[in-house]
Amino acid sequence: GENVEQHPSTLSVQEGDSAVIKCTYSDSASNYFPWYKQELGKGPQLIIDIRSNVGEKKDQRIAVTLNKTAKHFSLHITETQPEDSAVYFCAASKGGSYIPTFGRGTSLIVHP
């Protein structure tokens, strides 16, 4: 089955800095890569996703890039703010199953 590795497990940045979280996947048939944000005491919430026919996608301060050849994808957050502090999960899934395999999560801490 699919295996998703996520790094780093913890990321500490100063407000205004950029943050990058990286994930790799093992199944070349995977074609959908979502990112979820989990705030303290809440369930994960989808913040951005990318499909395998696209190399990059942006939504305001967040962006995701995908390298199908290397089987890795990354989340980029620019101009970080304290409210960006949360646990971020990457995931991968493929058509027909639609059930995502999650990475182990990254705890992002943004210091004011």
Place this chain on the structure above:
Amino acid sequence: NAGVTQTPKFQVLKTGQSMTLQCAQDMNHNSMYWYRQDPGMGLRLIYYSASEGTTDKGEVPNGYNVSRLNKREFSLRLESAAPSQTSVYFCASSLSGEEKLFFGSGTQLSVL
């Protein structure tokens, strides 16, 4: 709309006790899922239900049973709780053929 509602939010059990975690969604979704979240382990799928009347095992089904009561409700039962089942449990739902998951706010379970 409430989205995905989980009850209870917190529960403490003694080893060997049984309990049922309840989940209901009001988004008319066909698919429902149960995940557990443990520190450093990410989100692991316990069981899922692709549609009313069907259930399938996920990555970590041992010690659990599920019931898809109707389209709205999907319950998770621990017949004889063990300390290894201490975790945060999340229910999620999605439309058939769609990859985006909607999560509840979780149940924090401690088994002593």
